[in-house]
Amino acid sequence: MMPKPGRPDLSSALRPEEFRAWYWLKSELMEFCRSEKLSTLGLKCDLEGRILARLSGKALVELPAAKRKATVMPVHFAMETVIGKGWRCNPALGAFFRQALGNGFHFNAATREFIHNGEGRTIAEAAICYQNSVAPGRKKSIIPAQLEYNRHFREYFAQNPGATREEAIAAWWTRRNARRPRAPLGVP
Numbered sequence: 351m352m353p354k355p356g357r358p359d360l361s362s363a364l365r366p367e368e369f370r371a372w373y374w375l376k377s378e379l380m381e382f383c384r385s386e387k388l389s390t391l392g393l394k395c396d397l398e399g400r401i402l403a404r405l406s407g408k409a410l411v412e413l414p415a416a417k418r419k420a421t422v423m424p425v426h427f428a429m430e431t432v433i434g435k436g437w438r439c440n441p442a443l444g445a446f447f448r449q450a451l452g453n454g455f456h457f458n459a460a461t462r463e464f465i466h467n468g469e470g471r472t473i474a475e476a477a478i479c480y481q482n483s484v485a486p487g488r489k490k491s492i493i494p495a496q497l498e499y500n501r502h503f504r505e506y507f508a509q510n511p512g513a514t515r516e517e518a519i520a521a522w523w524t525r526r527n528a529r530r531p532r533a534p535l536g537v538p
Contacts, residue, residue, distance in 0.1 A: 357527055362386060366405045373498065373526045374398070394496040429474040437465050451477060458483055459491040 357372055358364060360382045379397040380390045388400045388410070403410050421434030427446040437443075439457040443465070447455045457465075460483035464476050483491070493501045502525060506518045 356529070360401075362404070364405055366402055369402060369405055371529050373530070427473055429472065429477065431473045433465060433468040433471050433473065433476065435469045437468075439465050446473070447477065447480070451480065455480065459493070 358368060360369070360374060360378055376394045376397065379394065379401060382388075382401060383390045383397055386401075386404055388404065390397065400410060421436060423434065423437055423440065423443070424431060425442065427443060429450070439462050444455070444457060458480070461476060461480045464471075464479040468476060482488070490504070493504060499522065502522050503518055506521055507513060510517070
């Protein structure tokens with residue numbers, strides 16, 4: 351991991367404005383939540399909201415977790431495999447799609463959404479969803495605010511055609527270790 355010059359440690363002594371001024375890894379947020387006896391469930395933005403409330407001295411109101419019992423995912427997949435409740439985009443499923451659709455496969459937003467909410471549908475339908483989402487001329491989906499790393503890569507390559515992955519990563523570390531001019535939209 352690259353050094354973090356000037357970046358404060360995430361602690362309960364941090365002011366809310368200072369917390370919002372920096373990029374935090376989800377693992378850092380979860381570690382802080384554990385140390386403060388806060389829930390570690392949910393998206394990165396959920397953790398940020400809990401931490402911001404704690405640092406601001408506000409009472410936390412935790413919503414009850416959805417009672418969505420996930421089905422166990424199979425070890426092996428086939429196009430006829432039916433997607434179960436609460437499935438996740440795990441490495442085994444990704445490997446199956448790469449074998450079936452080619453090494454360029456990745457879980458994009460459309461495919462993730464299909465898998466997460468596609469209970470009762472088949473892997474073949476998910477494959478079609480992916481193929482439609484990457485068809486030439488297709489408008490790119492919006493990358494959610496909590497996926498700031500992914501958004502950086504899309505923006506970097508759009509602004510720097512022909513750049514290498516290593517250059518994009520170096521630019522990410524420069525950005526990640528710099529104070530934000532203001533909190534991005536969607537971040538508490």
